[in-house]
Amino acid sequence: MFQNDARVEVHEDAAALSTAVAGELLSRIADHQAAGDVPHVVLTGGTIAETIHREVARLTPESGVDWGAVEVWFGDERYVAPDSPDRNAGQARAAFLDAVGVPAHRVHAMPSTADADDVDAAADAYEAELHERGPVAFDILMLGVGPDGHVASLFPGFDQIDVTDRTTVAVTGSPKPPPERVSLTLPRLNKSTAVWFLVSGEGKAEAVGRALGGADVHEIPAAGVTGRDETIWFLDRASASAL
Numbered sequence: 001m002f003q004n005d006a007r008v009e010v011h012e013d014a015a016a017l018s019t020a021v022a023g024e025l026l027s028r029i030a031d032h033q034a035a036g037d038v039p040h041v042v043l044t045g046g047t048i049a050e051t052i053h054r055e056v057a058r059l060t061p062e063s064g065v066d067w068g069a070v071e072v073w074f075g076d077e078r079y080v081a082p083d084s085p086d087r088n089a090g091q092a093r094a095a096f097l098d099a100v101g102v103p104a105h106r107v108h109a110m111p112s113t114a115d116a117d118d119v120d121a122a123a124d125a126y127e128a129e130l131h132e133r134g135p136v137a138f139d140i141l142m143l144g145v146g147p148d149g150h151v152a153s154l155f156p157g158f159d160q161i162d163v164t165d166r167t168t169v170a171v172t173g174s175p176k177p178p179p180e181r182v183s184l185t186l187p188r189l190n191k192s193t194a195v196w197f198l199v200s201g202e203g204k205a206e207a208v209g210r211a212l213g214g215a216d217v218h219e220i221p222a223a224g225v226t227g228r229d230e231t232i233w234f235l236d237r238a239s240a241s242a243l
């Protein structure tokens with residue numbers, strides 16, 4: 001698969017990238033709300049995501065966005081205790097969700113060890129939640145990318161990449177700790193109007209180059225995700241250095 005239609009935006013550094021993505025996110029959400037929609041936004045975990053989330057909190061007061069009318073989902077999650085620092089949802093809450101006031105019923109966190117008996121049950125529960133309350137297509141899906149090209153919790157060489165009959169999968173033995181995770185599947189990730197990749201740092205440069213160059217999805221899972229209307233790779237100079 002070649003990402004010929006993807007747009008690439010290169011920013012000077014991680015700080016500039018974060019400000020640009022946060023501003024664009026707020027602007028898109030404001031547009032949806034002006035049109036009377038309640039947008040469904042999918043968050044990612046990871047280092048650059050945390051910086052972006054803090055920028056979202058900082059820029060929200062000037063944005064006109066009503067975070068009370070946004071549905072928040074997650075592309076993947078670590079199956080750990082609810083208060084673990086490894087939780088993507090915990091990171092997002094601390095960085096911006098609590099500060100901007102997204103109501104609890106609109107934050108669709110994936111189950112923790114307190115909510116589901118095992119990681120398979122956690123994946124099943126999120127699939128049910130998506131079925132009952134999820135949109136046909138997410139409005140904006142944001143994804144970090146690992147140095148190995150993983151996206152959400154779909155890792156190179158793992159069987160979950162080929163799952164097409166589910167919207168979520170359980171992951172065990174993740175090469176990046178913690179080992180147990182829940183991830184959206186490629187077909188569900190691809191049910192998104194806009195897909196935004198958020199990537200910073202030289203360690204990601206090779207993965208970015210290969211994804212945009214059309215690598216096999218089993219080697220670089222990020223190569224397998226595109227938006228229905230839009231795919232944007234938000235990069236800094238370091239992560240763009242292999243393009």
Ligand SMILES: O=C1O[C@H](COP(=O)(O)O)[C@@H](O)[C@H](O)[C@H]1O
Pocket residue numbers: 044045046047048049076077078088143144145146147151152153176
């Ligand atoms: O484990 C994960 O890693 C990726 C990328 O994280 P980063 O720290 O290398 O930026 C992230 O997209 C994913 O949500 C997360 O669970």
